[in-house]
Amino acid sequence: MPEIPIEKFDALAHFLNEAGIPFERNFSIKEYTSFRIGGTAEIFARPKNAQQAAVLQKSIFTDRIPHYYLGGGSNILVSDNPYAGVVIYYDAGEDFLILEQSADFLRVSIPASARAPLAGKRISALGYTGMEFLTTIPGYIGGAVIQNAGCYGQELCDITESVEFCLNGEVITIPKEEADFSYRSSRFKTETESLITSLTVRLSRGDESQIRSRIEDYKQRRLNSQPRNRRSAGSVFKNPHSSVSEKKAWQLIDQCGLRGTVAGDAEISSEHCNFIVNRGKATSQDVYSLICLIEETVYSQTGIRLEREVVLLGDF
Ligand SMILES: Cc1cc2nc3c(=O)[nH]c(=O)nc-3n(C[C@H](O)[C@H](O)[C@H](O)COP(=O)(O)OP(=O)(O)OC[C@H]3O[C@@H](n4cnc5c(N)ncnc54)[C@H](O)[C@@H]3O)c2cc1C
Structure with a gap:
C-alpha cells in the first residue's frame, strides 16, 4: 500500500476538529482489544452519531485514507506495527430506544456501540425473550451484526428486524432479509466499507423467571468451558x-x-x-x-x- 503523506493526516485532523468529531493522534489500540495486543493508529476517531460517521466516512473515502472499523475488539487480532491509517471507533453510547412495546412484543433500536452483554441484560430485564444469549458474548452490537454472533443455538439474525449503516457518506437502513446472515457471517463481512451504526430487534414477551434462569445457565456454561x-x-x-x-x-x-x-x-x-x-x-x-x-x-x-x-x- 502506498505511504500516505503525513500532511493528509494533518488535514484530516483539521477537518475532524472543524466537524467536532473527537479524535486522538498516534493512539495505542491495545487496550481496546480483548487480546490486549496491537500497535498505534495514526488517527483514532470517535464519531458520536451516524451523521458524524457519515461525514467522516465521506472525507476518508474521498481522500483514499486507509481505515478500519473497531467495535469491542473481542474478535480481532491487531498487528503490533503502527497503522498508517484511521481507526473509526463508533461511540454513540449504550442507550437503546424503545420503538414499540405491547403485551406480546418489543421493538427496540440499539446503537452499534452498545456492549452486547449489557444490552442483552438490560433489555431482557424488561421481560422480553430473545437476547439472553447475548449476555455471554463479549463485544459491541455492531461487531455482533458483522459476525452474526451466536451461541447455545441462537444467533443475532434470529432477533434482527433491520440494520442501519453508513456507506459512502449516506445512512442506510435495510431489513434483515437483505443482510445475508449465515453462520458467523453477514453481507458486511465482504462489504467491509459499511459502518454499522444501529440494530433494530424484535422480541417476544417471555416469562421473567425463565429469562433469568436462561441467563444464569449460559453464564455457568461459559465458566465451565472457557x-x-x-x-x-x-x-x-x-x-x-x-x-x-x-x-x-x-x-x-x-x-x-x-x-x-x-x-x-x-x-x-x-x-x-x-x-x-x-x-x-x-x-x-x-x-x-x-x-x-x-x-x-x-x-x-x-x-x-x-x-x-x-x-x-x-x-x-
Ligand atoms: C471470551 C470470548 C468468547 C466469545 N464467544 C463468542 C460466542 O460464543 N459467539 C460468537 O459469535 N462470538 C464469540 N466471541 C467473539 C466476539 O465476541 C464476537 O464475534 C463479537 O460479536 C465481536 O464484536 P466486537 O464488537 O468485539 O467486534 P470487533 O472484534 O471489534 O470487530 C470484529 C469485526 O467487525 C468489524 N466491526 C466491528 N464493529 C463494526 C461496526 N460498527 N461497523 C462495521 N464493522 C465493524 C471489525 O472491523 C472486524 O472486522 C467471543 C470472544 C471472546 C473474547
Missing part, C-alpha cells in the same frame, strides 16, 4: 460445515496434538483449544504464528481447511 483469567478473542476458527466434517474445530485441533502449544507468550489454550490466549506479553506475531501452525497442521493431517473466525487488522 479459559479463565486469560486474554483471548474467543474461538479462532469457525466449525467446519457438517458436510465437510462432523468434528468441531476444537476437536480437529486437539486430534492434531496442538493443545497447549506455545509460541512466545501466546498459547493454544489447554482448556479450550480453539482459543489462543495471551499469557501476558504475547505479540501479534506470536498469536499469528499459532494461527498459521493450526491451519497448516490441521490441513496436512486431516485435509480440512479451517476458516478463520478471528479478523486480522494491519500488517502481518
